[in-house]
Amino acid sequence: MAVHGRHLDPFPDDAPTPGPPDEVGVGPWPGGEAAWPRVGPGADAPLDPRYDPELLAQGDRRNVVDAFRYWTVEAIVADLDARRHPFHVAIENWAHDLNIGSVVRTANAFLAAEVHIVGRRRWNRRGAMVTDRYQHLRHHPDVGALVAWAREAGLPLIGVDNVPGSVPLEGYPLPRACVLLFGQEGTGLSPQAQEACDAVLHIRQFGSTRSINAGAAAAIAMHAWVTRWA
Known part of the structure; x- marks a missing residue:
């Protein structure tokens, strides 16, 4: 037929x-x-x-x-x-962060251009639910290498972490082409990563916890990009 x-x-x-x-x-x-x-x-x-x-x-x-x-x-x-979105996702991986798999899975769901692993090359793929087969991944040995790649590609680095000086993600004009950068669970963005970012955003919270899960934060930020641009 x-x-x-x-x-x-x-x-x-x-x-x-x-x-x-x-x-x-x-x-x-x-x-x-x-x-x-x-x-x-x-x-x-x-x-x-x-x-x-x-x-x-x-x-x-x-x-x-x-x-x-x-x-x-x-x-x-x-x-x-043939139809990937022009935003990238990067996550620091200094202590074998278990959230990376869920970040990859969400990046696949929102059709990110690439996921960048910064730091340790190995990561727990179980949370990705095999979506890493369909999602482009790139490794950078350190933040400096990621910054060099982003500058050459003409992409601003947008960090997401609730650190002093960060501004709310809600209402922020996310660039269409950019790299959303996340720190690892617990420690958040490293000082070098914060310094390298063009802007650092935080997700507004209203409860008692200091922070939310890194995988959840990445999903919220990606959805914010989709809401604005997709």
Whole structure:
């Protein structure tokens, strides 16, 4: 069958999704191999190159939106790359911060251009829920390296931390192209990072805790960017 448009929907609203209801994702493509999406008419036509034959045959249990069901990782990344947002996310990683995985996952959800890991190269990927396969990552050994990269790219560094002199994120005119920089859990932005930022913002709080989780702060800041620009 010929492929017309961005994606075929093998499961219209009035059709049941294969597999038990407690399973994540979808089962094999309905109709078997003869019904697989192809680039021309007939069962002998080449398979649409976006699709993975193994996933079509066995089902797709990945954490992806329905539009990407059965697609190869490469095809998904190519689709995302064609429409990524121009903001970047950077997070310091001096003590193997467990929040980095959730930051990567959120950056993928909001379609950030890249996530920059500053400091230790290794980080706990469990919180990313495999979204790091679809999100571009870049490592910088220290803050100076990140600053040099950002300056060459013409991107302002916008820090997010509740430190003296910071201004509220709410209402701040976030640049369309920028790097949102976060410190690690507990210690926040390092002094070198604070000094390098073009602006440091804080998220207004109204309770008794001094700070909120670094992963949550990153999600709030990214959503603020999306609210302004997406």
